[in-house]
Amino acid sequence: MTATPVSSNTEPLDFDSLVLLLEQVFLRHGTSADVARTLALNCAGAERDGAHSHGVFRIPGYVSTLKSGWVNGQAVPVVEDVASGFVRVDAANGFAQPALAAARPLLVEKARSAGIAVLAIRNSHHFAALWPDVEPFAYDGLVALSVVNSMTCVVPHGADRPLFGTNPIAFAAPRADGEPIVFDLATSAIAHGDVQIAARKGERLSPGMGVDSLGQPTQDPKAILEGGALLPFGGHKGSALSMMVELLAAALTGGNFSFEFDWSNHPGAKTPWTGQLLIVIDPSKAAGQSFAERSQELVRQMHGVGLKRLPGDRRHHQRAKSAAEGIRLEPEVLANLRELAGF
Amino acid sequence: MTATPVSSNTEPLDFDSLVLLLEQVFLRHGTSADVARTLALNCAGAERDGAHSHGVFRIPGYVSTLKSGWVNGQAVPVVEDVASGFVRVDAANGFAQPALAAARPLLVEKARSAGIAVLAIRNSHHFAALWPDVEPFAYDGLVALSVVNSMTCVVPHGADRPLFGTNPIAFAAPRADGEPIVFDLATSAIAHGDVQIAARKGERLSPGMGVDSLGQPTQDPKAILEGGALLPFGGHKGSALSMMVELLAAALTGGNFSFEFDWSNHPGAKTPWTGQLLIVIDPSKAAGQSFAERSQELVRQMHGVGLKRLPGDRRHHQRAKSAAEGIRLEPEVLANLRELAGF
Known part of the structure; x- marks a missing residue:
């Protein structure tokens, strides 16, 4: 996934289609059908509701975890x-x-x-x-x-x-x-997913969010992720x-x-x-x-x-908007999901 | 109660004596024996443990409330x-x-x-x-x-x-x-009792604790208490x-x-x-x-x-210290409690 900003020419998906796509990603990486369905609904729901740090952004992490044998997708x-x-x-x-x-x-x-x-x-x-x-x-x-x-x-x-x-x-x-x-x-002070997103976008954080690997205050999300910590x-x-x-x-x-x-x-x-x-x-x-x-x-x-x-208001607003207009993903993100799904 | 600082010549009380003194204050202001006992144990316990904003500092408020008929001390x-x-x-x-x-x-x-x-x-x-x-x-x-x-x-x-x-x-x-x-x-951002104590002592608060009556940020505890509010x-x-x-x-x-x-x-x-x-x-x-x-x-x-x-460590430390050395009250505070108790 690259840092391409969301543009207006991204392709909208309806919710059910996104669920099916994610379900296929999970299935293809070794989960049971039940687990695939549950996680796909959860992840697509977060994306639909504008909770991007817990939406499809998480899929590569799920996939690498399943590949590593760390979690039992069939449990x-x-x-x-x-x-x-x-x-x-x-x-x-x-x-x-x-x-x-x-x-x-x-x-x-x-x-x-x-x-x-x-x-x-x-x-x-x-x-x-x-x-x-x-x-x-x-x-x-x-x-x-x-x-x-x-x-x-x-x-x-x-x-x-x-x-x-x-x-x-x-x-x-x-x-x-x-x-x-x-x-x-x-x-x-900040969710881990938001630090990852800031690092990906090259943005600085507000003061008081974290420390670097030496325990010193930092506003650099990369310094937090690379050996630093949150407050x-x-x-x-x-x-x-x-x-x-x-x-x-x-x-x-x-x-x-x-x-x-x-x-x-x-x-x-x-x-x-x-x-x-x-x-x-x-x-x-x-x-x-x-x-x-x-x-x-x-x-x-x-x-x-x-x-x-x-x-919660922002989520409900975004949920309604997604229902009306579909869910827009960055083209590279969607392409990557399709590749992971084998579509 | 005046703003006299705690001095070394204050009189130490043991816990049970403080409980009895407070019990008498409550009884004398219209509570039942059960209520007096429960509140006295609670309030003396806070004082003993160094939680001064909820210790005997609260007694005048209890007394004025009971006098006002707002609460039923016999409930x-x-x-x-x-x-x-x-x-x-x-x-x-x-x-x-x-x-x-x-x-x-x-x-x-x-x-x-x-x-x-x-x-x-x-x-x-x-x-x-x-x-x-x-x-x-x-x-x-x-x-x-x-x-x-x-x-x-x-x-x-x-x-x-x-x-x-x-x-x-x-x-x-x-x-x-x-x-x-x-x-x-x-x-x-701060407990109400601590604002009252700061106001009594004439101390300023850290930034971000409250606003004045116009909704503007203030570090003056009196401005918070007089028509202002906390954050x-x-x-x-x-x-x-x-x-x-x-x-x-x-x-x-x-x-x-x-x-x-x-x-x-x-x-x-x-x-x-x-x-x-x-x-x-x-x-x-x-x-x-x-x-x-x-x-x-x-x-x-x-x-x-x-x-x-x-x-909780500070409370436990103070509790042990109070058990060993007694509970020290400002002379004016103790005198006031004795007056309220009719002793």
Whole structure:
């Protein structure tokens, strides 16, 4: 993939066509049909919604990882019913999304029955955006929170060497008169994918995002990627949240911490082999007015104090635009995907 | 209370004496014995642990609030067993801490049985630090997360007027060879109590903490307190977390949003009348090595990358120091407490 800017003569694809193309890429690189479908929907959805750092930009990383033998693209997740509010999944060294899909019906059933339920995914690889994991729960009227740890690239506040991953937190909640309220934030000052994109484009970063290989502050994305590291967002507070993500996504699932796996024998491996936690709450158990009416009221008040755009609004806008106009990819990117698919 | 600096000739009190003194202050201002005991332990604990913005500094605010009739110091919380993982409490316009205390046995029982449980407190006043609410769960081997919303004083990122409260998030987790890992962070750039303390001391704040009554950035704590507002920590990310706290602590409990209550008819009222959510997880349900061993390993690695102090370390250090040397209060502060207690 080269740094050609997006131009108006790129070829638009409809969503289903992009899904099929990506599905074929995954299948051709050794995944099962189920895994191919799940990952293709996820990746195409991110691209459609304008989340480019987690869209087709990720495909070369998926492919090189599959080629390296680091991840099992044929893994069959094993769901364990542990307690009335607790589900575990052993992702069997496969991707996290098929593990979530396998456990989802049981998780939803428990959340509706117990009022809250937790899904602890371990032995899993997460290489995608986190919001697609929580958003569907909000469409089902549930509130969902998820955390996933990744790979050592963030220096804890007050430390001098990296330890944490970018460790995102995603949240989704239904509302009465609109799309769900959804956010997905890396606890690093910048997402790793955005550093990669800036490096590819030759752009400099804002101050406070990262350090170079000597631990000195830098605005050069290449210096961060080549032996440097990221900083947490918001100083000691973001750092505390990143630590919490390690504890919830790894210690509480039985997955690896961001610093525990060793992929040095798998050149090309890009997918962190860690864990993921989801907490799902049924707001119909709450007292008072319906949750969706209440969240709608909060949104109304947020607009009332001058907020133009809610978290998630840009994605929904881009989603509608993609549905109307198709998804535009750079010609080189599309050509590369077709080559990877053998089309 | 005046701005006299702490001097070496202040009088040390042992913890139990401070608790009794505060208990008498609460009792004398109309609380029940149960409420007095709970709040006195909470407030004395914060003072003992060096959390001065939530220690005896808060007593005049409690007293003026009780005098104003805004809060019911005699309230008897009503615990509702909603589902196998869901407990609700109507705090009956009383304080949140007695409501938590009343529901705690049922909450712990459910967390151990279901693997996870949620406590939704509504119709409650929270005027204290949040970490004392979660820390005890970690001593019982459980992982706990809590959020509480407060009162409109934070401008959402991208808005121009305040809406959110300081909306803290607190987390506690056990570890094998040491005190629990505990943090408590306001999603505002600075806690309201710390602005009050800076104003009292005549100190200026760091940039990025707040705005004046015209919405302009200011470093003057008085300008923030007199018609100004705070900013969220970490820009749009802290703002998203603050929004999440509103949804979890108010919409999901049936409590007020930070902007919903009107205390204008209760001059002297200082305690936000909102809601609080706690999520408690039993890590013994997790796969693999024990959680406390895993969290201990994370701590070991954090020290390994140069981290000197964990979240909570300063509190534990101060707690030990207070146990050995007693708790030192400014003479005027102690005199004022004795007067309020009628001693």
